Amino acid sequence: MREPCGGVLAFDFGEVRIGVAQGETQIGIAHPLATVTGNSNAQKFERIAALVAQWQPQYFVVGLPVHADGTPHELTRLAQRFGERLQRRFALPVYWADERFSSLYAEELLHQARVFGKKHKQVLDQVAAQALLQWFFDGGRAGGLDGTAET
Structure with missing residues (x-):
């Protein structure tokens, strides 16, 4: 699979909230962007669109x-379905990034920035998405979904 280039949106998938980060491959820096919520998948995908x-x-x-330990669990399957749905709906490649420690890293970043309480909850998922995108930029790829590649 060739190296991806250009602008990218990254998603820290959760059943209730989806953190979103944005970045550009050429500079390799990720930024927190948004937290997507909604009462239905349709509402969430409208916001993503x-x-x-x-x-x-x-x-x-x-x-x-x-x-x-790297073994899958229920949320693994749901995140894969989410990625497949993104790929089908927007006809763009989807790459996977290991997110095992993205939330812990995000928690630490917010603690260091002294972001607590309500503000903390509002941005945690975005910062987790930022962490996984930065890890991806730094070489942490875990396969892809581009219509031909196996996941």
Whole structure:
């Protein structure tokens, strides 16, 4: 699989909230962007579609949650379905990034920045998406979904 290039949106998938980060491959720096919520998948994908229209990414990165030992669990399957749905809906490649420690890293970053309480909860998922995208930029790829590649 060739190296991805261009703008990217990254997703820290959760059943309730989806953290979103944005970055550009050429500079290799990720930024927290948004937290997507909604009462239904349709509402969440409407919000994601608005972000796609605004940022015009060339590909997506989706965090692949696994147990600490690397084995899959229920959320792994749901994140994979989410990535497959992104790929079908927007016809853009999806790459996976190991997200085992992205939330812990995000917690530490927010603690260091002295972001607590309500503000902490609002940005945690975005910062987790930022962490996994930065890890991806730094070489932490875990396969892809581009319509031909196996995951």
